[in-house]
Amino acid sequence: MITVHHLNNSRSQRVLWLLEELGVEYAVKRYERDAATMLAPPELRAVHPLGKSPVITDGDKTIAETGAIVEYIIETYGNGRMIPASGTPERLRYVYWMHYAEGSAMPPLVMKLIFNEVPKSKQMPFFMKPIARGLFGAIGKSYLDPNLAAHVAFWAAELGKSPYFAGAELTGADVMMSFPLEAAATRAGLPPVVTQYLAGIHARPAYKRALARGGPYDFVQE
Numbered sequence: 001m002i003t004v005h006h007l008n009n010s011r012s013q014r015v016l017w018l019l020e021e022l023g024v025e026y027a028v029k030r031y032e033r034d035a036a037t038m039l040a041p042p043e044l045r046a047v048h049p050l051g052k053s054p055v056i057t058d059g060d061k062t063i064a065e066t067g068a069i070v071e072y073i074i075e076t077y078g079n080g081r082m083i084p085a086s087g088t089p090e091r092l093r094y095v096y097w098m099h100y101a102e103g104s105a106m107p108p109l110v111m112k113l114i115f116n117e118v119p120k121s122k123q124m125p126f127f128m129k130p131i132a133r134g135l136f137g138a139i140g141k142s143y144l145d146p147n148l149a150a151h152v153a154f155w156a157a158e159l160g161k162s163p164y165f166a167g168a169e170l171t172g173a174d175v176m177m178s179f180p181l182e183a184a185a186t187r188a189g190l191p192p193v194v195t196q197y198l199a200g201i202h203a204r205p206a207y208k209r210a211l212a213r214g215g216p217y218d219f220v221q222e
Helices: 013-022 042-046 066-077 089-120 126-159 172-187 192-202 205-214
Strands: 002-007 026-031 055-058 061-064
Touching (some): 013 026, 013 066, 013 172, 026 205, 066 089, 066 172, 126 172, 126 192, 172 192
Antiparallel strands (some): 055 061
């Protein structure tokens, strides 16, 4: 049986959703972030050397990285579901969005989070905070915000062409894209077409079951 080593408020929520969509039996082992650093606990290093989530174990296999996990689950347990047919335009879009989610979408979102949080850090001397706010604010306005706006506009344009990122059917590409969209909803804002798409995902019975299994997840406001 698959065991999902699940960290609260993390990318691993997508893995639970995929397993629920496919009806695959699985177990969840929960880990909590350190309250001060918000990092994963050291216990995860016993599962994978980098000590990060998501990680799954399936028999004697240990698989890390969300994209690799999603591909493994779909190839091993999907029976042709959640992936477009080989050689189709939809399959090409699927491959693109599977890699885009973490390769292009998440880096500026992570930077946005860091730039927002570092000036508030208790470890930073009080006299440095105005300087940090000014510096990070300037970088945010000149680089990060326009970059994120371009990504969000790209999502809206693509979702204007089809109900899902790879075409007319829900696929692993949507599973991968769910977290960037959820993060962007709190850090950059979303246009109506993307908001509606995300609301549709959150309304899916499988998504709700995944939330129940995974525990509190701040990116979805019930």
